[in-house]
Amino acid sequence: MPGTGLVTRWQERREGDRCRAAQREPSATEHAGIALEDTLSLNVPGIEPAPENEQPVKRTQEHKWLLNLAAARQFHAREGHLNIPRKHIEELPLELAGPAATGRETTPEGTVLVDLGTWTANVRRRASKLTDERRASLDELGTRW
Template sequence: MWAKNARAAARRAREDEELRAAGRPVPSAAGAMTEARQDELDAIDPGWCPAWDTGWQRCYRLVKNHVQAGGTLPTVDGDVVVQGEDLGRWVNAQRHGWEQLLPVQQWILENTLKITPAEDNERPVKQTQDAKWALNLRAAQQLHAREGHLRVPRKHAEHLASADTLSGRQNATDEPVVVKLGTWLDNVRKRAGKLPEQRRAELDELGMRWS
């Protein structure tokens, strides 16, 4: 909350300065941040920018801290979660949404974290419903082979060895895929009556409990 209020105050101070420079009347300075205070915040974090989305800056700082501590740049969703933030998901979102970033954000990502825009052949491929089912079923089969059952909490995630079932592409990567299997199994149970007979049978083979 303090950080949010501080950024709001900094924005207010900047807007007041712009009005003064333009010779326009400036409203009450209540709530605005002094230049000295902004300097103090900059001394704590030189990358602090009150004009940017706080969530973006938070994730950037968490990724930077992770890398500076000796970790590799997260590139897989779900692999590195810090303070509730999925760092791999955030990194991938920056790469695939490069055109929506400000030039200075692009520069920061390239020069401090070596993050570059995604190539055309890296663009995510929209999955069909059959492909999504196959991927989740594969995760369920892997869990069953290892544990002998499908009884997992809703938050359980299964890590598959590669993405070869994700899109059917010949150049599919060997990076692991994180499947939110607990959520999928819970959702499947809730719509059991609408499942095609074949799909229900596939889960029955794995000892699926429907209630």
């Protein structure tokens, strides 16, 4: 008996949704392959795509690693250890931050805030997945594994 139990009613509704989705015609913008951002700029007056120099900066994992490593080195030079509390945030001067600081928010003093405590906790937890080079750079600082 179709539709008698709670599960079968849910299944019928789900199948109906699938059928309706399959029968739906693609919109003109979907058919033309236009992205949502471009659709907004076409349909909303006053919205234009951002110029190339104002678009978000893509940071690679390597840039992020170098930023956090620079913050760890600064902390180690100041404190003499890497026993960093999980909630610690390190202020790193822009000149030490390197290319990963491009496009990041800075403090009025011209520093970049790095969530160093969380990063070191995550690095310790994922130590087995680190490359030999990255592990060696942290060993130089006396990382407690």
